[in-house]
Amino acid sequence: MNLLFQLFFDFFKIGLFSIGGGYAIIPAIRDQVVILRQWITYQEFTDIITISQMTPGPLAVNTSTFVGMRVGGLAGALLATVGCIFMGVVITVGLYKLFSKYSYSAYFKEMLKGLKSASLGLIASAAAIILALAFFGSENIKLSALNMSSVIICMTALILVRKTKLNPIVIMILCGMMNLISLI
Known part of the structure; x- marks a missing residue:
């Protein structure tokens, strides 16, 4: 097909x-x-x-x-x-x-x-x-494959969304920068 x-x-x-x-x-x-x-x-x-x-x-x-x-x-x-x-x-x-x-x-x-x-x-x-x-x-x-930086970034985004009035785009940019920093 x-x-x-x-x-x-x-x-x-x-x-x-x-x-x-x-x-x-x-x-x-x-x-x-x-x-x-x-x-x-x-x-x-x-x-x-x-x-x-x-x-x-x-x-x-x-x-x-x-x-x-x-x-x-x-x-x-x-x-x-x-x-x-x-x-x-x-x-x-x-x-x-x-x-x-x-x-x-x-x-x-x-x-x-x-x-x-x-x-x-x-x-x-x-x-x-x-x-x-x-x-x-x-x-x-598998617990051995758990990516802790992803967990921390997710929790940070969740807290920012629930506790602040930050624009979701700003939160996504901040989380993207957090992941870049975690790679260094």
């Missing part, structure tokens, strides 16, 4: 079956591009997720664009991005129509509660993947 078509189709599936968006989509993208297709390594995936968080736009769109660019150049970036967002747009329009019609239904409200819980589980799974990759360099958690 043509690589560009494969990029479009794989990200189309990711967009179609990824309920929860954002962080919830990370395991689906990882499974497809790192484990199944082996288009990129775990380290490249972690780097792409990091860059996607620092650039404007939704995480899933940015990630699909970066992966598409890495694998198929500009055409790959365009096709992966369109594939990722196409069904989201179609589904969103359909859900808007449903929500407009049934928003007062008790059954509809209960269904939304279930979807919120599922989204939380997907986000927690993505957080576990990102933590393992950041702290241990892979999803295989």
Whole structure:
């Protein structure tokens, strides 16, 4: 199958079956591009997720664009991005129509509660993947592979976000500088 078509189709599936968006989509993208297709390594995936968080736009769109660019150049970036967002747009329009019609239904409200819980589980799974990759360099958690500078930087960022009103971009720059200093 043509690589560009494969990029479009794989990200189309990711967009179609990824309920929860954002962080919830990370395991689906990882499974497809790192484990199944082996288009990129775990380290490249972690780097792409990091860059996607620092650039404007939704995480899933940015990630699909970066992966598409890495694998198929500009055409790959365009096709992966369109594939990722196409069904989201179609589904969103359909859900808007449903929500407009049934928003007062008790059954509809209960269904939304279930979807919120599922989204939380997907986000927690993505957080576990990102933590393992950041702290241990892979999803295989071995205490001997623990990167203490990453733990310290993560805790510093967490404290700064929770206790100060610093802009997240400033916090990311500070943490990046902390890691550079740790290498010296």
